[in-house]
Each structure stands twice: as C-alpha cells, then as structure tokens.
Amino acid sequence: MNPIEIMVSYWPRMLDGTLMTLKLTILGALIAGAISPWLALVRSHGSLIAQTPIRIYVSFVRGTPILAQLFLVFYGSGQFRPELMELGLWNFFRDPFNCAILVFVLNSTAYQTEIMRGGIQGVNLGEIEAAKAIGMTRMTILRRVIFPHAYRIAWPALSNEIILLMKASALASVVTVFDIMGRTRQIFSKTFDFSIYLWAALIYLAITSLFVFGWHRIERRLNRHILPRNNANAVS
Amino acid sequence: MIPMDPSGPILSAIDIRKSFGDVEVLKGISLDAKKHDVISILGASGSGKSTFLRCLNFLETPTSGKVIIHGDEINVQNGQPKMSVPIEDIRKRLGMVFQQFNLWTHRTVLENVMEGLIHVRKKSRGEARSIAENYIERVGLSQRVDAYPGHLSGGQQQRVAIARALAMEPDAILFDEPTSALDPELVGEVLKVMQSLAEEGRTMIVVTHEMAFAREVSSEVVFLHQGKVLEKGTPDEMFATPKSEEFKRFIASM
Numbered sequence: 001m002n003p004i005e006i007m008v009s010y011w012p013r014m015l016d017g018t019l020m021t022l023k024l025t026i027l028g029a030l031i032a033g034a035i036s037p038w039l040a041l042v043r044s045h046g047s048l049i050a051q052t053p054i055r056i057y058v059s060f061v062r063g064t065p066i067l068a069q070l071f072l073v074f075y076g077s078g079q080f081r082p083e084l085m086e087l088g089l090w091n092f093f094r095d096p097f098n099c100a101i102l103v104f105v106l107n108s109t110a111y112q113t114e115i116m117r118g119g120i121q122g123v124n125l126g127e128i129e130a131a132k133a134i135g136m137t138r139m140t141i142l143r144r145v146i147f148p149h150a151y152r153i154a155w156p157a158l159s160n161e162i163i164l165l166m167k168a169s170a171l172a173s174v175v176t177v178f179d180i181m182g183r184t185r186q187i188f189s190k191t192f193d194f195s196i197y198l199w200a201a202l203i204y205l206a207i208t209s210l211f212v213f214g215w216h217r218i219e220r221r222l223n224r225h226i227l228p229r230n231n232a233n234a235v236s
Numbered sequence: 237m238i239p240m241d242p243s244g245p246i247l248s249a250i251d252i253r254k255s256f257g258d259v260e261v262l263k264g265i266s267l268d269a270k271k272h273d274v275i276s277i278l279g280a281s282g283s284g285k286s287t288f289l290r291c292l293n294f295l296e297t298p299t300s301g302k303v304i305i306h307g308d309e310i311n312v313q314n315g316q317p318k319m320s321v322p323i324e325d326i327r328k329r330l331g332m333v334f335q336q337f338n339l340w341t342h343r344t345v346l347e348n349v350m351e352g353l354i355h356v357r358k359k360s361r362g363e364a365r366s367i368a369e370n371y372i373e374r375v376g377l378s379q380r381v382d383a384y385p386g387h388l389s390g391g392q393q394q395r396v397a398i399a400r401a402l403a404m405e406p407d408a409i410l411f412d413e414p415t416s417a418l419d420p421e422l423v424g425e426v427l428k429v430m431q432s433l434a435e436e437g438r439t440m441i442v443v444t445h446e447m448a449f450a451r452e453v454s455s456e457v458v459f460l461h462q463g464k465v466l467e468k469g470t471p472d473e474m475f476a477t478p479k480s481e482e483f484k485r486f487i488a489s490m
C-alpha cells in the first residue's frame with residue numbers, strides 16, 4: 001500500500017485516536033489548570049508548612065519519568081485492588097483511560113503550579129496595593145488584579161506545558177489507551193507499513209500548529225495594553 | 237460607632253508607633269484631620285512619612301496606636317489590630333494616590349476609574365460609567381478614556397489615579413509624594429488638579445517635597461524628623477518662624 005491508500009483505509013481509526021489524544025490533553029490541561037493556580041498561591045504566599053507538601057510533590061513529579069508514574073498508577077492500582085474495591089475506587093482505576101488522565105493531571109498540575117507561581121510573583125506589588133487601598137477584599141484582588149496579570153505573564157510558558165502534555169499523552173498507548181500513538185501501533189502491526197508513523201507525526205504537528213496559532217492570538221489580545229499604540233487599536 | 241461631632245476630626249491617628257524588626261521608625265505620631273483640611277507632611281528622606289501614611293489605611297499595620305476614621309476605631313497593640321468593621325470598609329473611605337501611580341496596567345483609563353465603583357461600591361456598570369466619566373473629565377482626560385496607562389504620560393497617569401481615588405467619594409485622600417516620579421515639566425498639571433481639589437474643600441493628607449504646595453495650598457504643615465512630629469502649624473507661621481534647627485535646615489535645603 002502507498003501512504004495515501006493506508007490513510008484512506010484507516011482514517012476512521014486515526015480520527016478516533018486523534019479525538020482520544022485531544023480528550024486526554026484537554027481534560028488533563030483543564031483539570032490541572034483549575035487546581036494549579038491555588039497551589040501556586042500557597043506556594044507564593046502560604047506558610048512554610050503549607051508550602052512543603054507542594055514542594056515535595058512538584059519535585060517528585062519533575063524528578064521522575066512520566067512513564068514510571070504511569071506504570072506506578074496503572075500496575076500499582078492492580079496491586080491494591082482489594083483495598084481500592086473496599087474504598088469504592090476500583091471502578092475508577094480499572095479503566096486505563098482514568099489512570100492515564102490521573103497521571104497527566106498530576107503531572108501537568110505540578111508544572112503549571114510552578115509556572116503560575118512565577119506569574120503570581122511577577123505581579124507588580126504597587127497594583128496590588130492600589131487594590132487594597134481602594135477597599136477590595138482579598139478574593140476580589142485575586143480575581144481582578146493578581147490572576148489577570150499572572151496569566152498574562154505565564155501565558156507563553158503555559159502554552160509550552162500544554163504542548164509537552166499533548167506529546168506525553170502518547171505514552172497512554174502503552175497502558176492500552178488508543179490515542180493517536182495507540183492506533184498507529186495497532187495499524188502498523190497489521191500492515192507493517194511505517195508510513196502510518198509519518199501520518200501520526202503529521203497529525204501531531206497539525207494539532208500543535210493550530211494550537212500555537214490560537215494561543216498566540218489570545219496572547220496578542222491579552223497584551224493589548226503593552227503593544228505599541230497603533231497596534232493596540234488594530235487588534236480587535 | 238462613636239457619635240460624630242460635625243466639627244470634630246474625620247480622621248484621627250493617635251500615638252502611632254511602627255517598628256521594622258528592632259528599628260522603631262515611627263515613635264508615637266498623632267494627627268487630626270478635620271473636614272476640608274489639607275495637611276502637608278514634610279520631612280527628610282527616611283523620616284517615616286510614607287510609613288505613617290500607610291499606617292492610616294493599614295497598608296502597613298502599626299505596632300501600636302489608634303486610628304479613628306469617621307467614628308470607626310481601630311486599636312492596635314503589639315501589632316494586633318482590633319476593629320469593629322472589616323478593614324476594607326475603612327480603606328474605601330480613604331483614597332490613596334501613590335508616587336508610582338499604581339494604575340492597573342491591563343485596564344483602560346475608564347476601567348481603572350470604574351473598577352472600585354463596581355467591585356467595591358457594587359454599583360451597576362451604567363452608573364459606574366457615568367460617575368467615572370465625570371471624574372475623568374474633572375482631571376481633564378476625557379479624550380483618553382479608552383487609553384491604557386502604558387500609553388499615557390506620567391502626569392496623565394497620576395491624574396487618572398486621582399480620578400480613581402475621587403470616584404470612590406472618600407472622606408479623605410492620602411497622597412504619597414504624588415509628583416516625585418514625574419518629569420519636571422509634568423509636575424504642574426498634577427499640582428494644579430490637587431490645588432483645585434483643595435479649593436473644593438476635599439480633605440487631603442499630602443506627603444510632599446513641593447514646598448510651594450505646602451506653603452500655599454495646605455492648611456496645616458507637619459514636619460517629621462526621625463519618626464517624630466518635630467513641629468506643626470499653619471504654613472505661614474511654620475515657614476516664617478521655624479522653631480527647630482532641623483526644620484530650618486530642611487527648608488534651607490529645599
């Protein structure tokens with residue numbers, strides 16, 4: 001078969017895999033994105049006692065391969081099956097998709113926490129003081145001043161993290177989740193035609209490019225206030 | 237709430253002390269501001285002017301002392317404030333204008349002025365907008381409502397900061413060297429706005445190095461030296477007959 005024929009006959013499976021990759025990445029990034037700002041706050045403003053567990057967690061995640069973490073959760077949960085059943089958690093862990101998501105969330109949360117910590121610490125203290133002086137509550141200051149600035153600062157680094165997460169999601173295929181990589185290996189084992197790997201690479205590349213394009217547009221919008229004056233009006 | 241005496245002070249600070257570590261920076265400062273007072277605080281660099289001003293709205297918590305704003309009292313002992321209302325309620329009655337302007341850079345001029353009205357005073361967007369536009373006009377920036385702070389000159393930014401404080405209708409406004417970060421040619425436009433506020437009868441406490449402002453606009457001058465009030469009085473008597481050597485030297489150095 002030539003490369004076109006292989007895609008013509010297997011595109012539904014590749015599409016399926018693509019959707020799975022997107023699901024793993026988006027879900028993982030979003031859940032991590034909901035948790036990490038709060039951990040980042042503790043990390044930048046919390047007491048030493050509150051910071052310590054987060055520090056340990058982040059160094060653990062950063063210092064171990066994501067594949068090892070995946071095996072740890074996937075095979076580890078099998079090991080503790082009776083205990084997990086007792087806790088009513090077995091139903092969650094028996095599904096490899098859930099194990100994969102759990103690992104990606106734990107992973108991305110750690111990295112996003114570090115990124116957001118940098119963002120939060122980069123917020124101009126004067127603007128926070130102005131918010132206090134006008135009578136805003138802590139929560140309002142977070143919502144209206146700290147997070148808006150922190151996200152602007154963190155934005156480019158968050159983009160990198162999400163791309164890395166998407167590429168790491170290919171590891172899910174080793175615990176039998178059929179993402180792009182899982183489908184590709186499946187098709188290869190039938191056809192022994194390596195061109196399907198080229199297609200897989202192209203799909204990853206396409207997703208990354210589209211993502212970078214969209215992310216960059218949002219970035220320009222967020223940074224209207226620091227663009228040169230003429231550009232500021234041009235961005236709508 | 238203590239019943240208000242209409243001629244009494246709207247802002248009182250009583251025996252404010254503040255230490256950073258072992259260093260006592262404020263050594264018992266008291267000050268009363270009545271309605272329409274414009275009080276200039278003078279003093280050499282490091283004398284504690286900013287720290288004192290920041291103790292009034294608790295951006296800095298005094299080590300001890302008492303602040304009474306409009307009948308609400310905050311008593312601090314050993315760095316622990318005791319207050320009958322949340323600190324935010326006190327702060328929103330005191331405006332503050334900073335040396336570095338501290339506008340919210342991600343918001344336009346209009347949004348900066350509307351922000352406190354919406355998120356602190358809980359006004360509707362429409363109402364906030366018309367109040368904000370009114371005060372922006374008041375400082376002469378109606379043409380720039382949609383500009384971001386980064387696209388304005390320092391003088392314009394400081395005028396926006398003043399509009400932002402005014403829009404909250406505070407009982408008093410605290411200014412911490414509002415013209416010190418400005419290029420000399422921009423100082424005038426900010427002082428002019430401040431002078432017109434004084435003429436309107438706004439209560440202002442101003443830390444400044446602008447002797448002309450202290451002399452001509454303020455109703456009272458306070459001279460701080462090493463964390464203490466060394467001298468205070470009307471500008472006329474203070475500048476005509478300075479009592480302490482320190483204040484004499486200070487005026488001479490200006």
Ligand SMILES: Nc1ncnc2c1ncn2[C@@H]1O[C@H](COP(=O)(O)OP(=O)(O)OP(=O)(O)O)[C@@H](O)[C@H]1O
Pocket residue numbers: 256261279280281282283284285286287288
């Ligand atoms: N957060 C802080 N930690 C430690 N020391 C401080 C702090 N803030 C102020 N100080 C010290 O307190 C003293 C008074 O500072 P303050 O800023 O109130 O002086 P100032 O009169 O406003 O001076 P300037 O005219 O330079 O603004 C200074 O010696 C300063 O170093």
Ligand SMILES: [Mg+2]
Pocket residue numbers: 285286287413
């Ligand atoms: Mg100062």
